[in-house]
Amino acid sequence: MTTTGSPAEPLAIGEVAARTGLSVHALRLYEREGLLVGPVGRTSGGRRRYTAADVEWLLICVKLRESGMPLADLKRFAELVRQGPGNEAERLRLLDAHRRRVEAQIRALEECRSVIAWKVGVYAEHLARGEADGLWDPTA
Amino acid sequence: MTTTGSPAEPLAIGEVAARTGLSVHALRLYEREGLLVGPVGRTSGGRRRYTAADVEWLLICVKLRESGMPLADLKRFAELVRQGPGNEAERLRLLDAHRRRVEAQIRALEECRSVIAWKVGVYAEHLARGEADGLWDPTA
DNA sequence: CTACGATCTCGACCAAGGTCTAGCTCAAGT
DNA sequence: ACTTGAGCTAGACCTTGGTCGAGATCGTAG
Numbered sequence: 056m057t058t059t060g061s062p063a064e065p066l067a068i069g070e071v072a073a074r075t076g077l078s079v080h081a082l083r084l085y086e087r088e089g090l091l092v093g094p095v096g097r098t099s100g101g102r103r104r105y106t107a108a109d110v111e112w113l114l115i116c117v118k119l120r121e122s123g124m125p126l127a128d129l130k131r132f133a134e135l136v137r138q139g140p141g142n143e144a145e146r147l148r149l150l151d152a153h154r155r156r157v158e159a160q161i162r163a164l165e166e167c168r169s170v171i172a173w174k175v176g177v178y179a180e181h182l183a184r185g186e187a188d189g190l191w192d193p194t195a
Numbered sequence: 196m197t198t199t200g201s202p203a204e205p206l207a208i209g210e211v212a213a214r215t216g217l218s219v220h221a222l223r224l225y226e227r228e229g230l231l232v233g234p235v236g237r238t239s240g241g242r243r244r245y246t247a248a249d250v251e252w253l254l255i256c257v258k259l260r261e262s263g264m265p266l267a268d269l270k271r272f273a274e275l276v277r278q279g280p281g282n283e284a285e286r287l288r289l290l291d292a293h294r295r296r297v298e299a300q301i302r303a304l305e306e307c308r309s310v311i312a313w314k315v316g317v318y319a320e321h322l323a324r325g326e327a328d329g330l331w332d333p334t335a
Numbered sequence: 336c337t338a339c340g341a342t343c344t345c346g347a348c349c350a351a352g353g354t355c356t357a358g359c360t361c362a363a364g365t
Numbered sequence: 366a367c368t369t370g371a372g373c374t375a376g377a378c379c380t381t382g383g384t385c386g387a388g389a390t391c392g393t394a395g
Contacts, residue, residue: 069371079372080354088352100361102372115310122307126352147318154311161304164297167262171294174255178287209341219342220384228382240391242342266382 065096065104075113082113090116090129092136122157205236205244215253222253230256230269232276262297 072079086095086103092112096104105113116129128149135146212219226235226243232252236244245253256269268289275286 067371068373078354081352083373084353098361100372101374102361115314118307118310120352122304122311143318143322147315147322150311150315150318154308154315157304157308157311161301161308164262164301164304167258168294168297168301170255170258171262171290171297175287175290175294178283178290182283182287207341208343218384221382223342223344224383238391240342241344242391260382 063107065106066110068103068105071105071110071113074110075117077113077117085113085116085126088126088130090126090133092133119153122153123160124153128153203247205246206250208243208245211245211250211253214250215257217253217257225253225256225266228266228270230266230273232273259293262293263300264293268293 066074068079068082071077072082075082077085082103085091091109093109095109096106098104112133119129119132120126132146132149135142135149206214208219208222211217212222215222217225222243225231231249233249235249236246238244252273259269259272260266272286272289275282275289
């Protein structure tokens with residue numbers, strides 16, 4: 056149990072990369088860009104030591120990124136958290152707006168999916184019949 | 196009825212932009228990049244004239260782009276269609292692979308949505324209680 | 336005929352989000 | 366002590382998917 060769960064010991068950047076799926080490069084980028092809530096700890100030698108809380112935040116970041124939140128918004132959110140209590144309404148607004156965008160995106164994708172599925176069906180049918188004549192094909 | 200439906204008359208680029216939602220710049224880009232099935236017609240003066248089929252293809256392109264298909268794949272698809280009959284299996288593979296990706300993306304987004312919705316719920320609850328103490332907040 | 340808006344080509348530019356390199360340091364195993 | 370693998374910084378570079386501008390041309394309405 057040295058590479059699983061939520062360790063009490065702070066983690067090196069490579070470990071964090073492994074468990075967040077971000078590259079070490081990306082991790083350093085995120086830090087430079089101010090996407091982290093607090094400054095990352097360092098060893099006496101200058102190496103980053105991520106706490107469990109850091110990793111947790113990064114995992115949230117990953118989810119938000121996956122769902123298309125731009126780094127700038129993530130940064131804004133991190134700033135709000137960094138500022139401490141008092142701005143929860145704004146945090147909520149930010150997250151909720153994003154949730155709405157995600158839902159819209161899901162709906163759009165579902166529509167795309169059905170268009171694509173239909174097209175796939177058309178091709179499959181023609182193939183099954185062995186006669187795939189010029190579907191949208193102006194040259195045939 | 197001059198700007199609706201599927202006109203028999205070929206359309207100018209601005210018209211096509213209006214009905215596909217792509218900018219004229221993007222339309223020219225797509226053409227340069229070989230995303231169109233056939234060469235676009237031109238007037239004697241050198242202006243593009245898009246046929247209804249061109250527009251239809253572009254609408255498909257828009258859907259595929261919206262669902263995250265990279266231009267390179269779109270180009271590949273256009274090439275296959277351009278080559279004429281005989282490669283329908285590959286076209287099918289391409290589309291179906293994309294469909295799978297879209298579905299995976301939808302699932303991922305749905306997961307993100309639930310994570311976000313939960314977070315939103317946490318904030319909303321704390322706000323309602325008027326006590327939003329350091330949620331993930333290392334400084335509080 | 337003339338003016339004006341829409342197009343044309345070509346090439347520069349942009350923003351996001353990373354990735355990669357160079358040159359150096361740190362730390363852990365043997 | 367030595368080697369080796371991670372990590373460090375700074376900054377250059379990359380890809381995607383466009384956008385924008387200059388300068389010329391087309392074509393249509395007066």
